Amino acid sequence: MTLEKKISNWIKNYLKNNNLSSLVVGVSGGIDSAVTSTLCAMTGYKTNLVIMPIHQKKNETSRGIEHCKWLNENFLNVEVFQIDLSEAFDQFCHIFPDQLNDSLTLANTRARIRMTSLYYIAGNTNGIVVGTGNKVEDFGVGFFTKYGDGGVDISPIADLMKSEVYELGEKLGILKSIMLAAPTDGLWEDERTDEQQLGVTYDQLEWAMRFDGDEFSLNDKQKSILSVYRKHRNKNFHKMKNIPIYKNEQK
Numbered sequence: 001m002t003l004e005k006k007i008s009n010w011i012k013n014y015l016k017n018n019n020l021s022s023l024v025v026g027v028s029g030g031i032d033s034a035v036t037s038t039l040c041a042m043t044g045y046k047t048n049l050v051i052m053p054i055h056q057k058k059n060e061t062s063r064g065i066e067h068c069k070w071l072n073e074n075f076l077n078v079e080v081f082q083i084d085l086s087e088a089f090d091q092f093c094h095i096f097p098d099q100l101n102d103s104l105t106l107a108n109t110r111a112r113i114r115m116t117s118l119y120y121i122a123g124n125t126n127g128i129v130v131g132t133g134n135k136v137e138d139f140g141v142g143f144f145t146k147y148g149d150g151g152v153d154i155s156p157i158a159d160l161m162k163s164e165v166y167e168l169g170e171k172l173g174i175l176k177s178i179m180l181a182a183p184t185d186g187l188w189e190d191e192r193t194d195e196q197q198l199g200v201t202y203d204q205l206e207w208a209m210r211f212d213g214d215e216f217s218l219n220d221k222q223k224s225i226l227s228v229y230r231k232h233r234n235k236n237f238h239k240m241k242n243i244p245i246y247k248n249e250q251k
Contacts, residue, residue: 004172007156008042011130014154015045022046022127024118026149028186029063032157033132034174035165037067039156040130041075048121050081052114054089060186063177070175081121085113107187111148119151131155136162136202140209141229142236143198149185150239161209162202200228 001009011023023040027033027049040047049071051064068080089110093101118129131152137143138158144150157165162183169179183194183202195201200208207222208229218226 002171004039004042004168008039011040011154011156012043012045015043015128018128020126020128022048022122022125023130024048024050024122024125024127025130025132026050026052026114026118027064027068028132029060029067029178030181030183030186031165031169031174031178032134032183033064034067034178035169035172036130036132036157037071038172038174041071041078044077046125046127047071047075047078048081048125048127049078050083050118050121052083052085052117054085054110054113055189056086056186057191060184063175063181067175067178083117085110085117089113103188107185108145108148110187111145111185112151115148115151122153128153131158133158134160134162134165136205136209139240140205141198141232142239143185143194143232144239145187146239161206163206198228198232200225205229 015021015023023043023045025033025037025040025047027037037047037049049068051061051068053061065082068078071078072080092109092113093106115129121127122129129152131138131149131154133144133149133152133155134157138150138155157168160168166179184192185194185197198205204225208226211226215223215226
């Protein structure tokens with residue numbers, strides 16, 4: 001059985017075993033959400049695709065719309081929601097004092113508003129929110145927003161490296177515009193890419209995640225990559241842990 005079929009069956013069995021009716025996927029115009037939404041559509045279950053721009057660059061939104069159109073043409077179980085959350089984001093930010101305007105916090109707020117929107121649709125369709133994070137982001141450097149894009153019910157591609165997601169995308173026939181687009185989280189006013197934020201490429205991060213050799217044998221470039229990887233991992237490792245719970249020893 002092919003990998004795409006195995007993952008699609010895994011998603012289908014999760015729905016069946018939990019008496020659920022639908023899948024909800026945020027579509028960004030990137031490779032991860034494109035592959036994940038396609039795997040969901042392959043289940044035959046109702047698949048709700050949600051495009052949620054927040055002051056988004058048109059080229060990012062257009063890729064997502066193009067992908068949803070492609071899925072609609074190939075699967076009968078797909079429904080598309082286009083919900084512009086720009087005004088909701090602006091109104092949310094407006095109620096806070098002007099000095100509370102940290103740029104990273106604002107970016108994470110976008111992700112959390114999107115998460116809330118996905119769960120609103122899931123709650124109305126007896127569905128679940130499907131995560132689109134890959135292994136590098138979710139378990140390598142923690143490159144996701146806690147309770148934003150990290151707030152999901154299942155994660156079908158979280159055990160796949162970014163390169164493996166691209167390989168799967170090729171097999172699934174994902175649109176070339178998406179396959180060739182530079183990965184971006186779409187949380188900023190400018191067009192900064194994931195790799196610009198991280199300071200290294202995904203291929204380099206994959207190498208660092210797999211590295212288990214003698215560091216004294218590395219050249220300066222490799223040492224730098226490993227250092228960047230560890231910096232991100234150490235900073236974000238709390239995201240990858242279970243929520244700490246105080247244990248009442250008096251019981």
